Amino acid sequence: MSPEISILVTPGWKDYALLDTGNARKLERFGSIKLVRPEPQALWRPSLPADAWDGADAFFDAKPNEGRAGEDDDSWGRWRFARQLAPEWRVRIEDVTMLCRFSAFRHVGLFPEQAPHWLWIRDTASRLGAEKPRLLNLFAYTGAASLLAAAAGFEVTHVDASKKAIAWAKENQAASGLGAAPIRWICDDATKFVAREVRRGSRYHGVLLDPPKFGRGPANETWRIEDGLMPMLSDCARLLADGPAFLMLTAYAIRLSALSLLETARDAMSTPGGQFQAGELAVEQAAGARHLSTSLFVRWTSAGLQP
Ligand SMILES: C[S@@+](CC[C@H](N)C(=O)[O-])C[C@H]1O[C@@H](n2cnc3c(N)ncnc32)[C@H](O)[C@@H]1O
Known part of the structure; x- marks a missing residue:
């Protein structure tokens, strides 16, 4: 009998949404903040127009890994901000509050x-x-x-x-x-x-x-x-x-x-x-x-x- 492989999906919740994906990037909303980050799985074309992406608050620009052991190729890079943002913000999941920060990688x-x-x-x-x-x-x-x-x-x-x-x-x-x-x-x-x-x-x-x-x-x-x-x-x-x-x-x-x-x-x-x-x-x-x-x-x- 072949083993069953299943997909467990999160549809997002009030404080989190995957807004769009494509061109090896993803556009997400964490609480009030919209982010664009590299996403090597998203080889397809985005669904939303370019201005939806351009309107994000922060962008992670990947740079080549330069051979550092163990990290994904797209982990290295740095954050670029469209406007001045607090370094930390709150994202709720059920009864839990997570403090989100723009960390490395x-x-x-x-x-x-x-x-x-x-x-x-x-x-x-x-x-x-x-x-x-x-x-x-x-x-x-x-x-x-x-x-x-x-x-x-x-x-x-x-x-x-x-x-x-x-x-x-x-x-x-x-x-x-x-x-x-x-x-x-x-x-x-x-x-x-x-x-x-x-x-x-x-x-x-x-x-x-x-x-x-x-x-x-x-x-x-x-x-x-x-x-x-x-x-x-x-x-x-x-x-x-x-x-x-x-x-x-x-x-x-x-x-x-x-x-x-x-x-x-x-x-x-x-x-x-x-x-x-x-x-x-x-x-x-x-x-x-x-x-x-x-x-x-x-x-x-x-x-x-x-x-
Ligand atoms: C990607 S995170 C896991 C994410 C987490 N499960 C979540 O959903 O919030 C991987 C974690 O493994 C930790 N880690 C790496 N090597 C470790 C080791 N040898 N022993 C214990 N923790 C380690 C890192 O510090 C990091 O916090």
Whole structure:
């Protein structure tokens, strides 16, 4: 039987819209700010006229990567502003407020395509049969998933190698009025942390991981998805609670297909029972009824937990 590959789509929400795509760029609105950023997947023609694009507030102009290891070709460059803008602005998702900033490598501190995962985790909190379900969020960045999960009742362990990202996530926590939410903030190498948790016999009802293609731990440990993913997933599988549990993996800017990611997760986790789902995360475009593929995912749910 052939495995089923599915597309998980976010249509955007009040504070986020993918307005248009094309000519290897995307036009988005984050709250009140419109951005134009490189988008190598968008080979097609834009749907909106040029003046809709020209009217954006900020543009990320890519420049060649010059052979730096690990980064996407279009990550390097700099922001150009059409008018004077505050360096930070607020974007709401459900009950969470994310502070967006014009950071290096074209990002603003929020990956909207992940929203279907975040909302699924939120909706699953009450189905895990635990008074205080535990979520491990690896490569957790500015904390959107951690905050939405904590607001839904999870005790969250948030792990990221970057002190700056953790500080930003804590600012998002304060901006969201979730100061008292049970989140453990851990600045560590994800591989080392997970191995330590296995030795300690820790267990989680959910594990969420969104590893980059290439990254560095706080002590300069090297993360390469091709080498690190199998051992990481097999350790994560050992951390999953007996009974209702889930694991969600996202990957982007890699050569693997969704099917290869699925087979990797199946082999690494060698989990008896449960179900695997795999496919792409996509964002629905407001103009022109298109979908932009952003990343790949695999989701494992234990027997008895609806995928
Ligand atoms: C693209 S972000 C993940 C986005 C996040 N899941 C979200 O949706 O907001 C990748 C993160 O991995 C972190 N990272 C890179 N290498 C790491 C490592 N070896 N251990 C832990 N975190 C790492 C980076 O600091 C960065 O915050």
